[in-house]
Amino acid sequence: MVxxxxxxxxxxxxxxxxxxxxxxxxxxxxxxTVYVGDNKxxxxxxxxxxxxxxxxxxxxxxxxxxxxxxxxVAIIPGxxxxxxxxxxxxxxxxxxxxxxxxxGKWVAMICAGSLTAKTSGLGVxxxxxxxxxxxxxxxxxxxxxxxxxxxxxxxxxxxxxGTAMLFALKIAEQVLDKDTxxxxxxxxxxx
Amino acid sequence: MVxxxxxxxxxxxxxxxxxxxxxxxxxxxxxxTVYVGDNKxxxxxxxxxxxxxxxxxxxxxxxxxxxxxxxxVAIIPGxxxxxxxxxxxxxxxxxxxxxxxxxGKWVAMICAGSLTAKTSGLGVxxxxxxxxxxxxxxxxxxxxxxxxxxxxxxxxxxxxxGTAMLFALKIAEQVLDKDTxxxxxxxxxxx
Numbered sequence: 001m002v003x004x005x006x007x008x009x010x011x012x013x014x015x016x017x018x019x020x021x022x023x024x025x026x027x028x029x030x031x032x033t034v035y036v037g038d039n040k041x042x043x044x045x046x047x048x049x050x051x052x053x054x055x056x057x058x059x060x061x062x063x064x065x066x067x068x069x070x071x072x073v074a075i076i077p078g079x080x081x082x083x084x085x086x087x088x089x090x091x092x093x094x095x096x097x098x099x100x101x102x103x104g105k106w107v108a109m110i111c112a113g114s115l116t117a118k119t120s121g122l123g124v125x126x127x128x129x130x131x132x133x134x135x136x137x138x139x140x141x142x143x144x145x146x147x148x149x150x151x152x153x154x155x156x157x158x159x160x161x162g163t164a165m166l167f168a169l170k171i172a173e174q175v176l177d178k179d180t181x182x183x184x185x186x187x188x189x190x191x
Numbered sequence: 192m193v194x195x196x197x198x199x200x201x202x203x204x205x206x207x208x209x210x211x212x213x214x215x216x217x218x219x220x221x222x223x224t225v226y227v228g229d230n231k232x233x234x235x236x237x238x239x240x241x242x243x244x245x246x247x248x249x250x251x252x253x254x255x256x257x258x259x260x261x262x263x264v265a266i267i268p269g270x271x272x273x274x275x276x277x278x279x280x281x282x283x284x285x286x287x288x289x290x291x292x293x294x295g296k297w298v299a300m301i302c303a304g305s306l307t308a309k310t311s312g313l314g315v316x317x318x319x320x321x322x323x324x325x326x327x328x329x330x331x332x333x334x335x336x337x338x339x340x341x342x343x344x345x346x347x348x349x350x351x352x353g354t355a356m357l358f359a360l361k362i363a364e365q366v367l368d369k370d371t372x373x374x375x376x377x378x379x380x381x382x
Contacts, residue, residue: 015356018209018241022352023261025239033241049217050209050224052243108317148382160380161213165206165353189302189321189351191339 002072002175006053007092010045011055011081016110017046019164021074027184030124032056032071036089049081064094073175074099076161078111078130087115096120100155108156108171110164117155118142124148127157165190193263195222199245200285201236202272202291206226207301211266212354214363218375223247223262227280253342253345264366265290269302269321278306287311291346299347299362301355308346309333317341318348335363356381 004024008017017033024031035042035054061067074096076086086092090181097120099105100180113175114129118140126143128150137144148163149156149170156174158167165188198220200207208224215222226233226245235247252258265286267277277283288311290296300307305320309331317334319341328335339354340347340361347365349358356379364372 013213014209015213018205020205021241022204022239048213049246050212050243052241052338148380162356162379162381165356166382183325187351188353189339190353191357 002029003070004073004075004175005034005067005071006031006075006077007036007058007086008033008044009036009082009085010039010076011034011079011083011085013042013047013049013079013082013111013161014050015161016077016079016113016164016167019170020077020108020168023165023168023184026187027172027176027180028156029176029180034058034148036086036092047082058089058091061091064091064098067095068098068102068105071099072104073106073108073171075171076107076109076116078113080112083112083176084113088112093120097122100124100153106154106156106171106175108158108167110158110167111160114157117157122155124152124155126152127155128159129157130160140151159163193220194261195220195264195266195366196225196258196262197222197224197225197266197268198249199224199235199237199268200227200273200276200287201230202238202270202274202276203235203268204238204273204302204350204352205241207268207270207304207355209356211268211299211359211362214359214375214379217378218363218367218371220367220371225249227277227283229379238273249280249282252282253284255289259289259293259296262290263295264297264299264362265364265373267298267300267304267307269304271303274303274306277304283307288313289323291315297345297362297366298348299349299358301349301358303352308348313346315343315346317343318346319350320348321351327346333348338371
């Protein structure tokens with residue numbers, strides 16, 4: 001069974017955080033919220049005021065290898081300040097690059113979280129993000145696609161809170177078996 | 192400007208909670224998370240393991256009148272255990288009934304949260320909910336509509352996590368001015 005890491009930082013977006021969390025827990029797939037920041041008790045100040053506890057802290061991991069051995073999927077939510085923290089963190093960058101280059105692993109980014117594709121130097125050609133960083137990504141040489149969710153190799157990217165459920169479902173579709181995916185999909189009452 | 196109450200209890204659903212929270216905060220509309228339960232520090236154990244702090248507690252309010260004077264919109268998320276707590280709480284029932292009967296006020300329920308329409312004795316004819324409580328509502332005399340979001344008078348109901356964004360947007364559309372609504376809608380990158 002796959003194990004999922006949902007990164008979170010102060011300033012991460014509540015909706016983009018909750019969608020993958022809610023979908024993988026419904027699938028009974030292990031998902032850890034992993035905090036990147038300085039609060040010792042892992043209390044996260046989300047982008048619009050919600051305060052919640054993450055389960056783990058990135059500082060617990062001694063090496064990229066240890067992290068990549070434990071997790072099969074790494075998800076990076078948006079929210080402007082959270083995206084700057086996650087995309088600017090050297091350990092996150094190394095993990096994302098290592099997982100992107102390793103068969104069977106997946107990385108997923110939404111909204112401004114897609115900045116991490118750039119800062120990690122993935123060298124991927126095609127992706128999407130919130131339009132507020134389109135120019136930034138294009139100037140860095142990426143082809144930016146105006147689609148709700150884009151899958152390029154084992155990188156999944158998406159646009160914003162409005163596409164968060166489609167984003168989370170696309171990750172689930174790639175990494176879960178068909179029956180589990182269908183069961184979760186049916187439980188959500190998608191429009 | 193309207194002021195929104197987002198009820199929350201132990202066992203409330205993370206996605207259905209986050210969607211209206213994220214949308215009304217984006218609209219710069221005051222929204223308070225109001226906890227119904229016994230934890231004195233208002234630490235809420237959500238349905239799938241997230242622990243977060245609510246801003247206020249229902250126990251702070253001395254009367255239904257005080258509550259209804261302060262809030263214009265009351266939102267009830269789903270999540271099975273949370274729905275049982277909210278729909279079974281006498282103060283919540285009185286508030287919901289009072290607001291439903293008062294011009295200019297709105298009540299909104301999603302997923303199993305729609306149980307509250309029944310327990311509050313709203314006498315409304317048409318609504319929707321998660322299909323898991325369709326029979327329960329039909330036997331109580333309600334016409335259950337198989338639509339993502341249903342608006343009946345000043346009651347807004349919806350089906351589940353997959354419709355949470357449409358639910359929150361429909362509430363916003365009813366209670367915000369057109370420009371604010373459009374600005375928020377555009378920022379979400381809806382599919």
